[in-house]
Amino acid sequence: MKMRPLTFILIAISFSSFSGAQQGDFYEITRLPFTTDEFDEFAPAYYGEGIVFTTNRRMNFIISRTTDEGENLFNIYYTSKRESGRWQNPVILDRNLRSNWHDGPVSFSQDGSRIYFTRNIPGTGSQPSRLGIFIADYSGGSWTNIRPFPYNSNNYNVAHPSISSDGATLYFTSDMPGGYGGMDLYSSRLQAQSWSPPENMGSGINTEHDEVFPWIHQGGRIYFSSNRTPGGTLDLYYALMRDNEWQSPVRMPEPFNSEYDDFAFIADRELSEGYFSSNREGTDNIYSFISTFPLFTGCETMREEQLCFVFYEQRAERIDTTTLYLEWDMGDGTRIRGLEAEHCFEELGTYTVRLDVIDMITGEMQANVAYYNFTTPRVEQPVINAPDTVYAGRQFSLDATDTYLRNFDIEDFYWDLGDGTKVSGEVINHTYRFSGTYEIILGVTSDPDSPYGYRRLCVYKEIEVLEPIQGDVVEEGQNRHGF
Numbered sequence: 001m002k003m004r005p006l007t008f009i010l011i012a013i014s015f016s017s018f019s020g021a022q023q024g025d026f027y028e029i030t031r032l033p034f035t036t037d038e039f040d041e042f043a044p045a046y047y048g049e050g051i052v053f054t055t056n057r058r059m060n061f062i063i064s065r066t067t068d069e070g071e072n073l074f075n076i077y078y079t080s081k082r083e084s085g086r087w088q089n090p091v092i093l094d095r096n097l098r099s100n101w102h103d104g105p106v107s108f109s110q111d112g113s114r115i116y117f118t119r120n121i122p123g124t125g126s127q128p129s130r131l132g133i134f135i136a137d138y139s140g141g142s143w144t145n146i147r148p149f150p151y152n153s154n155n156y157n158v159a160h161p162s163i164s165s166d167g168a169t170l171y172f173t174s175d176m177p178g179g180y181g182g183m184d185l186y187s188s189r190l191q192a193q194s195w196s197p198p199e200n201m202g203s204g205i206n207t208e209h210d211e212v213f214p215w216i217h218q219g220g221r222i223y224f225s226s227n228r229t230p231g232g233t234l235d236l237y238y239a240l241m242r243d244n245e246w247q248s249p250v251r252m253p254e255p256f257n258s259e260y261d262d263f264a265f266i267a268d269r270e271l272s273e274g275y276f277s278s279n280r281e282g283t284d285n286i287y288s289f290i291s292t293f294p295l296f297t298g299c300e301t302m303r304e305e306q307l308c309f310v311f312y313e314q315r316a317e318r319i320d321t322t323t324l325y326l327e328w329d330m331g332d333g334t335r336i337r338g339l340e341a342e343h344c345f346e347e348l349g350t351y352t353v354r355l356d357v358i359d360m361i362t363g364e365m366q367a368n369v370a371y372y373n374f375t376t377p378r379v380e381q382p383v384i385n386a387p388d389t390v391y392a393g394r395q396f397s398l399d400a401t402d403t404y405l406r407n408f409d410i411e412d413f414y415w416d417l418g419d420g421t422k423v424s425g426e427v428i429n430h431t432y433r434f435s436g437t438y439e440i441i442l443g444v445t446s447d448p449d450s451p452y453g454y455r456r457l458c459v460y461k462e463i464e465v466l467e468p469i470q471g472d473v474v475e476e477g478q479n480r481h482g483f
Contacts, residue, residue: 026293026422029255032275032286034079034087039072040284042277043105043160043213043264047112050080051275052093053286054104074102076117094143097136101129105213105264107161113138116161116170121152131159133172151176151188151198158198162215171214171222174198181208185224204246205239213263217271222246225263234261236276242434256289271420293422294414296443296458303379308344313355313370324366329354331374350375378404382413382444384461392435393468399427400442405457409450416441418463432465 035041039057056072076097079090097103101120108115114137121132132152136143149170152158156176163170168190173183176198184206186198201222205211209228216222220241225234226249235257237249256262260280267274272291277284316326316339328341331351336343345351355370383402390396400413414424418438421430432438443458 025424026291027255027289028292029287029289031281032087032288034090035283035285037282040074041077041286042284044266044275044277044286045106045108046266047078047093047108048080050078050088051286052076052078052106052108053090054106055090057090073100074104076104076106096143096146105160107163107215109163109167110165114163114167115143116149116163118159118161121154123154127154130154131157133158133161133170149188150195157183160213164216165218169216170195171201171216172198173210173212173214173224180206182210183212185211185214185222201246204248210234213265215264215266217267218269219271223265223267224249225261225265231259233259234263236262236265240434247434293416294443294445294456296414296416296441296456299441299443299458299460302384302459302461303381305348305379306377307346307348308342309374309376311341311343311353311355312339316355316357316369319357319369323360324357325360326369327356327358329356345376348376348378380405382442382457382459384440384442384459386440386461386463389464389466390432391466391469392432395429395431397427397429398440400444401426403444405444407452408444408455408457409447409452411445411447414443414445416443435465435467438463438465 032041036057039055041053041055041057044051044053053076054074055077056074057077058072076093077090078093079088081087092098097115097117099119101122103119104117106115106117114135116133116135118131119134121130123129130153133149134146135149136146139145149158149161153176156174158172158174158176160173161170162172170188170190172186172188174186175183176186179200180203185201187201188198189196200206205222205224207226207228209226211224211226212234214222214224221238222241223236223238225236227234229235229251236252238252239249240247251257252265256265256276258278258280260278261284262276262278262280264277265274266276272293273289275286275288277286279285311328319326325337326339328336328338328343329352330336330341330343330345331353332345334343351374353370353372353374354368356365357367357369358364359366381404383400383404384398385400385402386398387396398415403410403413412424413426414422415428416422417430417440419432419434439460439462441458441460443456446452446455448454
């Protein structure tokens with residue numbers, strides 16, 4: 001994303017536009033085929049059966065709308081996939097949304113009946129143009145009733161809208177006075193058909209640098225880009241709301257971030273596929289991503305191993321117990337009198353179990369009735385070895401080394417740790433940033449070339465994460481595993 005004049009819709013801001021697989025390894029990215037090396041295409045938004053995006057491409061070989069400086073105008077385009085899966089040629093979304101200035105990026109209400117979009121506000125006299133947010137309604141087959149967001153200004157920029165799924169909160173970026181420096185993220189709530197005064201999202205989100213391109217996920221996370229890291233390029237981040245406060249942002253891993261500008265992220269509900277923008281190949285282009293993490297469904301809670309058994313030896317029934325008694329030696333230091341012994345072992349293993357005839361007077365063994373090695377049977381399942389309780393901010397280990405599956409040639413172990421982290425490996429380490437109850441899923445896949453065929457099995461276990469111990473420091477910043 002190159003440095004551009006203030007009159008460009010995207011710009012008006014002061015930045016240049018253990019072992020095992022980690023989270024980023026489970027995503028494949030692809031540059032969308034309709035993007036170009038000559039023009040910029042960026043900031044996708046879900047709409048209908050396709051996406052809407054912003055571009056400065058020529059409308060056709062004859063018509064090219066430009067600024068006074070001869071630069072192509074940014075306009076709002078739409079495209080979707082054919083039944084074959086190929087993308088159609090992008091077209092102008094609606095001529096009613098075209099102006100003599102730059103238009104886009106956009107955001108849509110959940111039902112698609114309302115659009116929020118960025119547009120340049122021309123300056124007067126020596127005053128520079130600014131960015132503002134505008135709103136329109138879909139009616140009669142076109143976008144109508146275009147009106148400005150009430151907090152637009154000729155003195156600062158308001159841009160990059162993202163509307164919440166319930167339509168009640170609008171997130172955007174602005175360099176209005178009172179911020180932390182550069183462009184900050186703000187929110188405004190719709191109350192009685194009026195927008196509340198913008199509220200800065202706080203120092204947990206904003207910095208003295210630029211925070212731009214917010215996008216609110218329907219699950220409550222907010223994604224955005226910032227040039228806060230050394231090098232000054234835009235990186236993708238996300239943040240969570242906790243106790244009505246936004247927590248410190250987490251930098252997303254590769255391949256989402258690169259040494260270039262990465263921004264304008266959107267995704268589906270499960271975060272399994274979506275889009276983002278980057279200039280890693282020169283101009284701004286749109287990339288799709290899709291998760292390659294195996295899908296595990298119908299997971300059951302781990303079944304407890306059977307450790308309690310009843311032992312009975314029929315051959316001992318004829319023994320005269322007038323002066324003798326029967327005694328079981330369970331092989332773990334436990335002795336039990338009687339023809340029948342009910343016993344619970346403390347752990348899985350193989351035990352030497354014997355039944356002896358003991359002299360009641362002398363206590364000496366007179367004969368051995370039974371002697372055999374008893375192996376506790378295993379439950380066939382993936383096994384999660386992890387504590388039931390841990391502290392936020394403290395690393396702990398999880399392993400699947402006790403997994404027992406017959407006729408199952410294990411290919412790999414996959415962990416979904418319930419906080420967005422997905423990794424693979426038989427033994428892993430993890431640190432939860434926040435307290436709460438998390439559901440850990442362990443999935444196991446078999447070797448596709450196995451004579452037993454390809455299979456997937458999974459179990460889950462809940463873990464309680466307690467508040468950090470006083471004095472512990474919960475690490476902030478990049479999450480190497482997930483988003």
